[in-house]
Amino acid sequence: xxxxxxxDELIEDFELFDDWESKYEYIIDLGKQFPPLEEQxxxxxxxxxxxxxxxxxxxxxxxxxxxxxxxxxxxxVRGLVSMLVKVLSGHTPxxxxxADLYFMERIxxxxxxxxxxxxxxxxxxxxxxxxxxxxxAAE
Amino acid sequence: xxxxxxxxxxxxDFPILNEVIGGKQLVYFDNAATTQKPRIVLDALSxxxxxxxxxxxxxxxxxxxxxxxxxxxxxxxxxxFINAPLSEEVIFTYGTTDSIxxxxxxxGRKFLKEGDEIIISTMEHHSNIVPWQMLCEEKGCVLRVIPxxxxxxxxxxxxxxxxxxxxxxxxVVHASNALGTINPVSDIIKKAHxxxxxxxxxxAQASSxxxxxxxxxxxxxxxxxLHKIYGPTGMGILYGKKELLDAxxxxxxxxxxxKEVTFEKTTYNELPYKFEAGTPNIADVVAAxxxxxxxxxxxxxxxxxxxxELLKYATDAVREIPGLKIIGQAKDKVSVLSFVxxxxxxxxxxxxxxxxxxxxxxxxxxxxxxxxxxxxLGTTRAxxxxxxxIEEIDSLIKGLHKAKKMLG
Ligand SMILES: Cc1ncc(COP(=O)(O)O)c(C=O)c1O
Numbered sequence: 001x002x003x004x005x006x007x008d009e010l011i012e013d014f015e016l017f018d019d020w021e022s023k024y025e026y027i028i029d030l031g032k033q034f035p036p037l038e039e040q041x042x043x044x045x046x047x048x049x050x051x052x053x054x055x056x057x058x059x060x061x062x063x064x065x066x067x068x069x070x071x072x073x074x075x076x077v078r079g080l081v082s083m084l085v086k087v088l089s090g091h092t093p094x095x096x097x098x099a100d101l102y103f104m105e106r107i108x109x110x111x112x113x114x115x116x117x118x119x120x121x122x123x124x125x126x127x128x129x130x131x132x133x134x135x136x137a138a139e
Numbered sequence: 140x141x142x143x144x145x146x147x148x149x150x151x152d153f154p155i156l157n158e159v160i161g162g163k164q165l166v167y168f169d170n171a172a173t174t175q176k177p178r179i180v181l182d183a184l185s186x187x188x189x190x191x192x193x194x195x196x197x198x199x200x201x202x203x204x205x206x207x208x209x210x211x212x213x214x215x216x217x218x219x220f221i222n223a224p225l226s227e228e229v230i231f232t233y234g235t236t237d238s239i240x241x242x243x244x245x246x247g248r249k250f251l252k253e254g255d256e257i258i259i260s261t262m263e264h265h266s267n268i269v270p271w272q273m274l275c276e277e278k279g280c281v282l283r284v285i286p287x288x289x290x291x292x293x294x295x296x297x298x299x300x301x302x303x304x305x306x307x308x309x310x311v312v313h314a315s316n317a318l319g320t321i322n323p324v325s326d327i328i329k330k331a332h333x334x335x336x337x338x339x340x341x342x343a344q345a346s347s348x349x350x351x352x353x354x355x356x357x358x359x360x361x362x363x364x365l366h367k368i369y370g371p372t373g374m375g376i377l378y379g380k381k382e383l384l385d386a387x388x389x390x391x392x393x394x395x396x397x398k399e400v401t402f403e404k405t406t407y408n409e410l411p412y413k414f415e416a417g418t419p420n421i422a423d424v425v426a427a428x429x430x431x432x433x434x435x436x437x438x439x440x441x442x443x444x445x446x447x448e449l450l451k452y453a454t455d456a457v458r459e460i461p462g463l464k465i466i467g468q469a470k471d472k473v474s475v476l477s478f479v480x481x482x483x484x485x486x487x488x489x490x491x492x493x494x495x496x497x498x499x500x501x502x503x504x505x506x507x508x509x510x511x512x513x514x515x516l517g518t519t520r521a522x523x524x525x526x527x528x529i530e531e532i533d534s535l536i537k538g539l540h541k542a543k544k545m546l547g
Contacts, residue, residue, distance in 0.1 A: 020161065020494040025545060052486040052502045052517065073516075074484035075546060 007103035031079030037071035055120040097132030152177040163496030171522035183426035213428040222352040227410040235343040236266040238362035238377035243270035245390040253279035255307040260285040291318040291467040306336040313345035317504040318467025319475030348473040370430030371423035391416040446474035449523040474523040491542040
């Protein structure tokens, strides 16, 4: 699945919900189903500190593809994190660095990306792209 | 429940309370961060810009004189609000943070030396920690911290033990923004004065709830922000005793603060102007007077009484929520209700409440050392102002039950 296809699939999933409650219940479910990051990767190096919640991001190359694993101590952020991982993980560094991300906006969740200081989600996305650029340069 | 004088009519004074957020009526419980502004403050702001915007203390023309008069009126109004003996003891600043930095940078750099001690407390806001750390780093002073008990009250015995001839400054929060605790400041000041130390009180939270009398307290410095007293953002004051302010050097140079400038030597203006370099925040200072008038017209005692009824109602009501623990159970509190709920992250709580139009604050409230002392990462905080209602607290309780259902 391309980055675009993964985004379109999420947008379609969310079209089923017409109120904030069912939308957030779904995000909470995604958060609950998302496999936790192994403790060994919850390091100081992998932590992205927000004012409110903590997010951990682990990145590694699997052949040609850059993969991500992540976690958060807040369940809604965890759900949002799982969506970013679903969309971006397992693509080439080039694709990740230059991806056009529109799904958060379309689903109506962009406020979670705007609050840079408060939840670490925006910082996590930035970090994912930075990994893309870094691995691209390393090749 | 007191219905002083009439909350419905008070609410009409605050246009923002009509905002609808995602289809829901706004419930604003983030008053400890900043209060909303009544119409008369908004009118004063636009009135200034529409009718008498001019730079002050400089021009000899009608507008400049009118603006200067209004600016200085606020200073005298502020003097009355805190019962300062002299109007020149009221220095306009950008707010509490700026006021504390002024004392640390001017008084601290001039009068403190290596080995001197500064006492703060565990429940300080970062803005009453970092300026002192910067001073300690520069001067080799020692920062000492008054511990607290689990209820969130200062351990006064420990404080007394810390005091000695080495203590030069005691800087503590009058009322805590994270816990609500009202500290026994009169006692703190008396004890500090016995060893010759000066006392600064961070009045950011206390000033909208408590009656202030700097003379009765005999406090040396008092810092506050107008945006927490129904006034405009970006302005506050530092009160200081005249003999201390006179002895302190200016810490920012520029226009307004000088008497005469030559390239060889500059003589400084007198109080309060020597601390007010540059064009100040004239519009907000002018409008601030109306916020103080508003508060005094309602009556601080009435406000405090009503807010404590709200706090009591909310405190009893949240106890119904299973797993909820109140953080900050001091005997004397301003209307701040901080809590954690077992198994729920405060950010998740805030997101669910936000979707119901309820604005609370979550996180460490700029008091990270306090949070570590309490062994938590943050709290959810509802803080009440004079325009809040029992019905709004009921909405909060409903909202928390919903959060519990969705997140549990
Ligand atoms: C107790 C306390 N001290 C200091 C401050 C800082 O005030 P300001 O940001 O207006 O300078 C605040 C406000 O958040 C506060 O609550």
